[in-house]
Amino acid sequence: xxxIDAAQARTIRxxxxxxxxxxxxxxxxxxxxxxxxxxxDPLGITTALSAIAGFAAMPFIGAEAVxxxxxxxxxxxxxxxxSLFLVGVMLGALAASLSARxxxxxxxxxxxxxxxxxxxxxxxxxxxxxxxxxxYGARLAGGCASGHGIxxxxxxxxxxxxxxxxxxxxxxxxGSYLFGEGRVxx
Amino acid sequence: MTxxxxxxxxxxxxxxxxxxxxxxxxRARLTDTEVIIGQLRLADYTLLKMMVTAIVVGGVGVFFLHxxxxxxxxxxxxxxxxxxxxxxxxxxxxxxxxxxxxxxLAATATGSLHALVGVIGMLAGAIAFAFSFDWIKTAILPVAxxxxxxxxxxxxxxxxxxxxxxxxxxxxxxxxxxxxRRD
Numbered sequence: 001x002x003x004i005d006a007a008q009a010r011t012i013r014x015x016x017x018x019x020x021x022x023x024x025x026x027x028x029x030x031x032x033x034x035x036x037x038x039x040x041d042p043l044g045i046t047t048a049l050s051a052i053a054g055f056a057a058m059p060f061i062g063a064e065a066v067x068x069x070x071x072x073x074x075x076x077x078x079x080x081x082x083s084l085f086l087v088g089v090m091l092g093a094l095a096a097s098l099s100a101r102x103x104x105x106x107x108x109x110x111x112x113x114x115x116x117x118x119x120x121x122x123x124x125x126x127x128x129x130x131x132x133x134x135x136y137g138a139r140l141a142g143g144c145a146s147g148h149g150i151x152x153x154x155x156x157x158x159x160x161x162x163x164x165x166x167x168x169x170x171x172x173x174x175g176s177y178l179f180g181e182g183r184v185x186x
Numbered sequence: 187m188t189x190x191x192x193x194x195x196x197x198x199x200x201x202x203x204x205x206x207x208x209x210x211x212x213r214a215r216l217t218d219t220e221v222i223i224g225q226l227r228l229a230d231y232t233l234l235k236m237m238v239t240a241i242v243v244g245g246v247g248v249f250f251l252h253x254x255x256x257x258x259x260x261x262x263x264x265x266x267x268x269x270x271x272x273x274x275x276x277x278x279x280x281x282x283x284x285x286x287x288x289x290x291l292a293a294t295a296t297g298s299l300h301a302l303v304g305v306i307g308m309l310a311g312a313i314a315f316a317f318s319f320d321w322i323k324t325a326i327l328p329v330a331x332x333x334x335x336x337x338x339x340x341x342x343x344x345x346x347x348x349x350x351x352x353x354x355x356x357x358x359x360x361x362x363x364x365x366x367r368r369d
Contacts, residue, residue, distance in 0.1 A: 021232045024214035025239025031206050032244035036257040039199060040190035043207060045287040046312070053312035071319035081200040086291060088204020093292035095205070096212035105297045109219045109284065126282050127300040131290065131307025132314065134279025138287060139315040140322065141272025142262045145286035149237060152262055154245035156348055158335040159264035163273040168234075170277025175226025178281055 032154060041081060042155075044147030045089070046138040048082030051075050111179055137167075189256070208292045217293040219284035219301070226281055231360060238356040242349050249345050259336070266330035268322070283307070 028043070035043055054066045054077030066072050097103040108123045116122060138144040141163045143152055149167070152160025191199060214236050215221045224230030251257035280286055283304045285293055290308070293301035315322070338345050 021214055021235035022239050024210045025236040026243045027210045028207065028236070028240040029243025029245075029247065031203065031210070032240070033247040033251060033257075035203055036248050037189055037251055038191055039196060039203065040192075040258060042260050043203075045291060046308075049287060049291075049308060050312035050315070053309040053316070056309045057313045057316070069316050069319070070323070071316040079197075081196045084197055084200030085204035085207075088201040088206075089208035089211070089288065089292050090204075090295035091201070092205035092208025092210075093212045093217055094208075094295040096209040097217065097296035100212070102212070103297050105299065106219075107299045109223075109300070111220055111223050112284070123300050124303045127284070127304040128307035128310070130279045130281070130283030131304030132279070132311035134276050134283055134287065134304075135308035135311030136315050137272040137275025137277075137279060139272070139312060140275065140326070141269045142265075144276065144288065145237075145280075146288045148262065149286075150240050150244065151260070153237075154241045154248055155259050155261055156245065156337040156345060157261045157264070158332065158337055158340060159262045159266075159269050161337065162264065162266060163269045163276070166270055166273030167277040167280065170274045171226050171280045172228065172277075174278050174281035175223060176228070179223050179227050 028150065029154070032151065039081060042147065042151035044082070044143060044151055045086065046135060046144040046147060047075060048080065048086050049135070050139055051077045051080070052083055052086070053077075115179055207288070208295065211289055211292045212296060216289045217296045217298070217301075219293065219298065222280075222284055222286070222289060228363075231363065234356075235360065238352065242353055242356075245349050246346070249349075261334035261336060264332040264335050265327045266332060268326045268329070271326070279311075 032043060035041060051072070054069075054072040054075075058066050066077065094103070107120045108118055112123055112126075116126075134144075138147075141148060141159070143149075143160065143163065145164075145167070148157075148160040148163040153164055211217055215232060216236065221230055221232050225233040248257055252259060276286075283290065285301055285304060287308060290301045290304050294305055337343070337348060
């Protein structure tokens with residue numbers, strides 16, 4: 001009977017809802033309460049990462065040049081809460097992937113391979129350049145998808161909403177151009 | 187114990203809070219670049235669902251903590267030119283890299299070698315930024331600098347109305363998008 005079919009279809013549709021993004025999102029929201037109240041330092045990645053970049057630059061340009069630099073002078077490279085947070089992010093993701101048996105060595109992801117071929121060199125060059133451009137943009141704006149995209153937007157900061165809307169729109173445009181329908185078999 | 191925690195006592199908490207964040211990013215499948223690319227191709231809305239939920243749950247809680255004097259706001263300045271150009275560069279980089287900085291770092295720990303290469307690229311980008319900072323500071327940051335502005339003060343629309351509006355807009359558009367995809 002048609003009415004039963006419709007009811008069954010509704011049930012199937014309901015059971016198809018994947019709640020994972022919602023409960024993980026709620027978890028990150030609750031984590032935000034804790035870090036605001038306890039650490040007084042919102043969730044973020046790139047501010048600490050740029051301090052670490054100061055250390056990474058030392059062998060090439062010397063410690064003197066790093067300490068003299070006007071940017072690192074305001075964000076001193078140090079063993080800080082922020083850099084330990086990054087260590088924690090890696091440990092947490094490692095533990096989660098191991099416990100879910102999802103730890104997997106990946107050099108060229110499948111969608112990239114279908115569009116640009118299996119060359120590891122090509123994928124690595126793109127990842128390096130993409131990461132560099134992304135980081136430059138994040139530092140110019142003063143935050144990334146975490147610092148602006150979650151911590152800033154949840155404080156209803158104008159800067160964070162401008163950044164987040166623009167980065168999302170740009171990433172969708174460029175991503176659809178690179179990997180969109182017709183270019184990649186679904 | 188007084189809040190916020192400061193000094194050496196804060197350091198182990200950095201590892202702990204980071205651990206929870208990294209764990210949740212992996213569980214949300216955002217350490218899988220296919221999920222990020224799927225969002226950019228508008229085929230998989232995991233990233234947007236996670237972010238909107240985090241913004242609403244986090245925002246309402248932090249609003250009440252702030253009202254009760256238990257949390258301070260950390261508003262990044264609206265240097266509109268820098269933020270806009272930065273957002274566009276970030277979007278271009280993210281589409282090519284296939285990760286944002288947090289998910290790239292987390293994905294590195296789940297075995298993604300190209301994510302690791304991108305993290306090294308990010309360090310290079312940060313070094314490039316540090317060396318162009320003097321010019322950025324005088325030429326870019328002061329353009330259309332509106333200060334540490336919040337939307338409620340700018341518009342007169344109260345905080346909780348923003349979150350309610352965000353829930354309604356997100357729920358309606360996600361519902362419409364998912365239905366279109368299933369039919």
